[in-house]
Amino acid sequence: MRVHFHGAAGEVTGSMHLVEAAGRRILIDCGMVQGSPEAEARNFAPFPFDAAGIDALVLSHAHIDHVGRVPRLTMAGFDGPIYAQAATADLLPIMLMDSASLAESDAERANRKRKPGQPEAMPLYTREDVRDALKQVRPLPYAARTELFPGVEIAFRDAGHILGSSIVELWADGRKLVFSGDLGMKGTPILRDPEPVREADLLLMESTYGNRNHRQRSETVHELGEILDAAWKDRGNVLIPAFAVGRTQELLYWFARHWDDWDMARWRIYLDSPMASKVVQVYDRHHELFDAEAREVWRGTPNPFRLPNLRVTETAEESMSINRLHGGAIIIAGNGMANGGRILHHMRQNLPRRQTRIVFVGYQAEGTIGRRLVEGARWVRIHGHDVRVNAHRHTVGGLSAHADQQGLLDWYAGFAPSPPLALVHGEDIAREALAGEIHERHGVEALLARPGMALDV
The missing domain is CATH 3.60.15.10 (Ribonuclease Z/Hydroxyacylglutathione hydrolase-like)
Structure with missing residues (x-):
């Protein structure tokens, strides 16, 4: 061999x-x-x-x-x-x-x-x-x-x-x-x-x-709750670059688990991905692959994939309409390394705002916009435009x-x-x-x- x-x-x-x-x-x-x-x-x-x-x-x-x-x-x-x-x-x-x-x-x-x-x-x-x-x-x-x-x-x-x-x-x-x-x-x-x-x-x-080594997941989840609370007090949006399969589902899981103590009902949550609803259907067909705790959460209320304030945006027009919101929105969009996809449109609008939080929950490969942001870049080029980065940045590696x-x-x-x-x-x-x-x-x-x-x- x-x-x-x-x-x-x-x-x-x-x-x-x-x-x-x-x-x-x-x-x-x-x-x-x-x-x-x-x-x-x-x-x-x-x-x-x-x-x-x-x-x-x-x-x-x-x-x-x-x-x-x-x-x-x-x-x-x-x-x-x-x-x-x-x-x-x-x-x-x-x-x-x-x-x-x-x-x-x-x-x-x-x-x-x-x-x-x-x-x-x-x-x-x-x-x-x-x-x-x-x-x-x-x-x-x-x-x-x-x-x-x-x-x-x-x-x-x-x-x-x-x-x-x-x-x-x-x-x-x-x-x-x-x-x-x-x-x-x-x-x-x-x-x-x-x-x-x-x-x-x-x-x-x-x-x-x-x-x-990653931080303890419990510490990371606690930090995520604090980030959301600070963003709400600053009246800003939260951007989360995430691939459609993996971290997206875990984020929704934690939103459901902490629905009351994070006061998640106050937010408008956008899953801005044309793939998202299709991926959710695949997860729903494969509950046999879930761990025991996840099967219990899926039977509870609210269901992570059916949060009452969750909107899955399919069309480009729906995605663009999110950019009219200057606060109170959690926007999960691809791709996870911020090197393409719809997250770039939201970053172009939101990165210059000091109220914005951008949260990285996965690996950022060398050469990607996500990597440059994690490393502290003050300017990034998006769609041919130089964008000033005033947003707060958070890397929560415990969700890797x-x-x-x-x-x-x-x-x-x-x-x-x-x-x-x-x-x-x-x-x-x-x-x-x-x-x-x-x-x-x-x-x-x-x-x-x-x-x-x-x-x-």
Whole structure:
């Protein structure tokens, strides 16, 4: 068995790893590169392998940095099966159709501004390309050991990151490869804890937060309540960049849990995402994946997805109308790194106001507007306009969808014996810190995977 690293190897987006085993070629993830315009331009580059020669694609979960180039793969000639956990398979069309719609809009906008002699801008893929790719999806349940080809089997285990997120186990050539996917934190609301895995001949493990620990979730939730109260007293709006799957659902969960003590009824809450209502329907179809506490909350009043003052905005006109509100609104909008999507329109209007609070609840990749704001930028450029940042900024890492350093170490410690491992899906500063901790505790020298590197199992 040989593993080739082609993405999320020294960065946190663009997940893509190729496994050669039993005479077959299995691709694990096919994610979009996110960040600066230069980084995202890499999504148009040819794949570093023959797409038509891939026998199967296995997806760990539905976040766009793990699935966002699937239509490009099929456009390049891949016609094999695409395996995903059942909830991931349900989320996939929502995520990819939204991605295609944004790509089409971006290309159309660029072509309107195109000068004579400039080449026509093309979308990364279209909605029709997505429809073609989705025909190849094969949903699988958790825990079922499934033969993909003679001598090649996989199983999905719950990764506790988002609905349907999976740890991938792959058996071939008498060896076992484990890919952690993105691991969630223990005790994350709604989701179950990441499942332990006991043995592997090689582990590919994410390292997003390999150099730091999150605050206690209870402290973070308390802080969130204080932020909302301060914003209300200042008569300002609260902006929360969040991806449509994951942190959005957790935020609504906490609003329901603290409905009375946070006086949530006074707010106008906007879920400004054309995907939101569709994602909610997927969550409603998969209560069997919720933890026990979440199932209890869903039976209570108010239901997190049906708060009496929650408005899900579908159209661009509804979204633009929110910008007439100068206070009393909580606006949750994509994307979560503030690098595109509707949140940018709200930021352009609200960042100059001192009453505004902007709350970051997830990882902000290098090169994104979200990262620049977290690092204290006083000016950001949005849609070609320089915007002064007077708003209060808050980073509440305790709501992260990713395990922190201690969570990663605890999950790795569940293996017996400690397997060789390659660290992926992390910037070098995080990977080096995690590798050092693992070496000190377990005596294992972790490989820091790089694009183009290959490893025999």
